[in-house]
Amino acid sequence: MLRFIIRRLLIxxxxxxxxxxxxxxxxxxxxxxxxxxxxxxxxxxxxxxxARYGLDRPWYVQYGRTMGHILLLDFGDSLKYGGQPVNRIxxxxxxxxATVGILAYLLALVVGITIGSIxxxxxxxxxxxxxxxxxxxxxxxxxxxLGPLLVLIFSLSLYWLPPARWNGFFSKNLILxxxxxxxxxxxxxxxxxxxxxxxxxxxxxxxxxxxxxxRERDVVIRHALRGGLMPVVSFTGxxxxxxxxxxxxxxxxxxxxxxxxxxxxxxxxxxxxLILGIVSFIAITLLLMNLLVDxxxxxxxxxxxx
Amino acid sequence: MFTxxxxxxxxxxxxxxxxxxxxxxxxxLWKDAWRRLLKNKLAVFGxxxxxxITVASFVGxxxxxxxxxxxYDFMPQNVLLLKSMPPFRGPEVSLSLTHPMGTxxxxxxxxxxxxxxxxxxxxxxxxxxxxxxxxxxxxxxxAGYLGGRVDSLMMRLVDVLYSLPYIILVIVxxxxxxxxxxxxxxxxxxxxxxxxxxxxxxxxxxxQVLSLKNQEFVLAARATGVSTPRIIxxxxxxNTLGPVIVYATLTIPTVMLSEAFLSFLGLGVQAxxxxxxxxxxxxxxxxxxxxxxxxxxxxxxxxxxxxLNFLGDGLRDALDPQMRK
Numbered sequence: 001m002l003r004f005i006i007r008r009l010l011i012x013x014x015x016x017x018x019x020x021x022x023x024x025x026x027x028x029x030x031x032x033x034x035x036x037x038x039x040x041x042x043x044x045x046x047x048x049x050x051a052r053y054g055l056d057r058p059w060y061v062q063y064g065r066t067m068g069h070i071l072l073l074d075f076g077d078s079l080k081y082g083g084q085p086v087n088r089i090x091x092x093x094x095x096x097x098a099t100v101g102i103l104a105y106l107l108a109l110v111v112g113i114t115i116g117s118i119x120x121x122x123x124x125x126x127x128x129x130x131x132x133x134x135x136x137x138x139x140x141x142x143x144x145x146l147g148p149l150l151v152l153i154f155s156l157s158l159y160w161l162p163p164a165r166w167n168g169f170f171s172k173n174l175i176l177x178x179x180x181x182x183x184x185x186x187x188x189x190x191x192x193x194x195x196x197x198x199x200x201x202x203x204x205x206x207x208x209x210x211x212x213x214x215r216e217r218d219v220v221i222r223h224a225l226r227g228g229l230m231p232v233v234s235f236t237g238x239x240x241x242x243x244x245x246x247x248x249x250x251x252x253x254x255x256x257x258x259x260x261x262x263x264x265x266x267x268x269x270x271x272x273x274l275i276l277g278i279v280s281f282i283a284i285t286l287l288l289m290n291l292l293v294d295x296x297x298x299x300x301x302x303x304x305x306x
Numbered sequence: 307m308f309t310x311x312x313x314x315x316x317x318x319x320x321x322x323x324x325x326x327x328x329x330x331x332x333x334x335l336w337k338d339a340w341r342r343l344l345k346n347k348l349a350v351f352g353x354x355x356x357x358x359i360t361v362a363s364f365v366g367x368x369x370x371x372x373x374x375x376x377x378y379d380f381m382p383q384n385v386l387l388l389k390s391m392p393p394f395r396g397p398e399v400s401l402s403l404t405h406p407m408g409t410x411x412x413x414x415x416x417x418x419x420x421x422x423x424x425x426x427x428x429x430x431x432x433x434x435x436x437x438x439x440x441x442x443x444x445x446x447x448x449a450g451y452l453g454g455r456v457d458s459l460m461m462r463l464v465d466v467l468y469s470l471p472y473i474i475l476v477i478v479x480x481x482x483x484x485x486x487x488x489x490x491x492x493x494x495x496x497x498x499x500x501x502x503x504x505x506x507x508x509x510x511x512x513x514q515v516l517s518l519k520n521q522e523f524v525l526a527a528r529a530t531g532v533s534t535p536r537i538i539x540x541x542x543x544x545n546t547l548g549p550v551i552v553y554a555t556l557t558i559p560t561v562m563l564s565e566a567f568l569s570f571l572g573l574g575v576q577a578x579x580x581x582x583x584x585x586x587x588x589x590x591x592x593x594x595x596x597x598x599x600x601x602x603x604x605x606x607x608x609x610x611x612x613x614l615n616f617l618g619d620g621l622r623d624a625l626d627p628q629m630r631k
Contacts, residue, residue: 015466023478030482133348136619140612142563144570144583145604148590156594244471249567253590263474264571267481275478282471290469 005295012287019283020070020276024063027272053079066276075277080269086277089262094281097258099169100250101243103178105236108185113225113232115186116193120228121220123198131190138187143246147180147253164255177254181246185239189232197228226300233300237293240286339548342624349620352613359610363424366417376415408598410588420603423580427607430495430581431562435554437500438561442507443550447538449508450515461512464505472502473564480573488576495574499561510553514546548625556618559611566607582607 041049050056054065069076075086115135119128154176155163162173200206201224209219248260259278266274343349371377406417449460476498485491518524519542527541566583568574575581582603589600 011462011466012469015469018466019470019475022475026475026479026482136615137608137612140559140615141608142566142570142583142586142604142611144567144586144590145600145608148586148593148600149604152593152597244474248477249570252571264477264481264573267478268484270482279471279474279478282474286471287469 001295001298004298005291008291008294012291015287016280016283017067020067020280021063023276023279024066027270027275028059030270070276070280075280076273078266078271078274080266080271080274086273089274090259090277090281093257093259093262095169096166096256097244097247097251097260100174100177100181100256100258101247103174104182104246105185105239105243107178108182108189109232111182112186112189113193113229116190117197117220117225117228119190119194120197120201128194132194135187135190138183139191141183143180143184144249144253146183147176147250150176150180151253164253166256173254177250177256180253181243181250184246185243188235188239192231192235193228196231197224200224200227203227230297230300233293233297237290240289244282244286339621339624343620346620346623348616349624352615352617352620355609355613356617359424359606359613360428363421363428366421367425370415370418370421374415376418408596408602410599411592411596416585416599416602419580419585420582420606423582423585423603424606424610426492426575426579426581427562427565427583427610430492430499430565430575431558433496434499434503434561434565435557437496438504438507438557439550439554441500442504443511443543443546445504446508446511446513447515447543447546450512451519451534451538451542453516453519457512461509464508468505473567476502476564476568477571477573480568484573488579491574491576492579495565495568499564503557503561503564507550507553507557510549511543511546514549515542518542518545552618552622552625555614555621559614559618562607562611562614 047056054062057065073087075090077083077085078089081089115131119131122128151163154161161175163176165173205227206219206224209223210216214223244260247258248264250256251258251261252264259282262274263278263282265271266278343353367377408416410416410419445460445464449457479498480491480494483494485494515538524537524541527537532541562582565574565581566586569581569583570587572584572587575584577584585603586600586607589596589598589603593600
């Protein structure tokens with residue numbers, strides 16, 4: 001186990017460096033610079049700006065310096081947000097994205113697993129077809145269509161829920177963003193659970209459990225679910241990546257001050273330290289979470305040996 | 307054809323026998339798969355919807371132009387700012403078919419724009435999938451056929467790329483290299499989406515190739531002195547076509563969704579061109595007053611993706627009966 005973790009870390013760290021280098025390279029290759037705008041600036045001022053941010057040095061010096069700072073987790077100051085430290089911007093916006101993302105994923109797990117198990121237990125029934133069609137619908141409706149439709153119904157027609165804005169944790173404002181974000185995961189998880197459960201329900205150990213006279217409820221909850229949920233566990237790693245892209249859209253629709261919103265603004269503004277900071281942060285989180293999922297997988301499925 | 311529908315579930319490599327008599331009708335894999343597909347109601351529904359929307363988005367705009375004079379970028383001179391016409395209303399606010407989907411803020415006909423958006427969304431889906439197909443199939447086939455150290459190195463690279471937050475990189479790429487022309491941005495989009503969606507394809511093809519490369523026909527080809535590239539691309543790749551087609555069909559909606567997502571964020575297709583994502587982004591701004599601006603492109607897109615997904619699932623069941631449960 002320990003050897004597996006060390007080996008995975010040995011792959012993970014270079015991967016993170018590759019992501020950061022790639023982003024850095026993209027920023028350098030892209031035409032224009034953060035200080036180029038509508039107005040032409042005088043060459044002396046431009047030279048001053050370049051000297052101030054170290055842009056007059058050769059590329060390898062710039063690269064080395066940037067990487068050195070990032071390895072110490074110091075991303076520098078934002079160029080557009082009044083010189084605020086990137087770390088502070090991330091610390092402020094992360095809780096917003098994380099709250100919406102985690103709540104959405106939990107909701108998706110509960111609803112998805114329930115629906116998927118019911119569909120598998122009543123295979124080829126009306127329930128099965130109905131819920132799988134619904135799941136396909138959930139996969140096919142883009143979240144930027146679903147979100148506004150929910151707003152139209154629940155905020156602008158029924159006046160039940162606020163349509164947008166961040167209002168602290170656990171406020172009514174969170175309901176619509178969380179629903180919008182979780183729809184697609186519910187659908188995926190329901191499909192994965194159904195497939196996994198169908199496979200498991202046919203296996204020998206379920207027949208054994210039934211044969212020794214266990215109640216159907218115990219067979220399903222204690223035996224079948226544990227094996228049937230393995231695909232869902234391995235999906236969680238990938239889901240995290242989806243979750244990040246999903247929050248970008250949801251944050252835009254519902255005007256939430258989260259990481260995704262800042263990433264897009266930073267990319268359009270060429271706010272180099274902020275882009276690098278957010279991308280590195282996301283890459284590190286994502287890869288570490290993937291590692292955690294793999295480790296959890298090993299614990300949950302005793303057949304897997306590393 | 308429909309009279310033989312009942313005995314379809316026999317193994318696909320077993321030729322269907324006709325009445326003992328003049329000749330035996332061989333049933334190819336493709337013919338068999340096609341019959342199985344036609345049996346699947348949802349897949350047929352998907353196929354019909356996709357075909358209708360594809361045809362409509364290509365022949366629709368000229369027809370609208372001939373009938374009413376509206377094009378996707380035609381702006382009438384006399385519209386007031388922020389005056390969008392509801393569906394089924396003419397200029398006199400009486401019932402008419404002039405604008406079946408209403409108009410947008412600038413008075414442009416939404417039906418014409420949705421059809422153009424469909425053209426672009428489908429094109430992005432198709433072309434990016436083709437790009438990913440070419441890269442993925444070649445990469446996977448080469449890795450699988452060569453095997454050994456080359457294979458493990460190539461697949462390790464895929465593993466590394468797989469774990470990258472690639473959509474984040476695409477966002478950064480599109481924002482930084484933002485082209486000043488709408489066409490330039492479109493090309494950037496094709497390349498970016500194609501370049502990131504070939505990984506699963508490479509894995510699938512490699513798996514197929516691994517199981518194919520030790521079969522007799524490959525041995526025979528090698529024995530008769532066929533060169534390695536020719537063995538890979540003429541003998542092995544055609545045999546992986548089934549899974550490749552299925553996966554490509556399922557890639558199209560994913561790519562279209564990514565395109566719409568990027569266009570929605572303002573990084574993809576730009577005005578005066580339109581895609582379903584950019585139309586939704588325009589529509590969402592006036593959702594309280596002019597909801598049809600969002601609803602029509604949004605629902606059209608959802609319907610198309612829904613149909614493509616069902617078609618992909620149906621194809622998988624049809625081409626690989628063992629998978630079906």
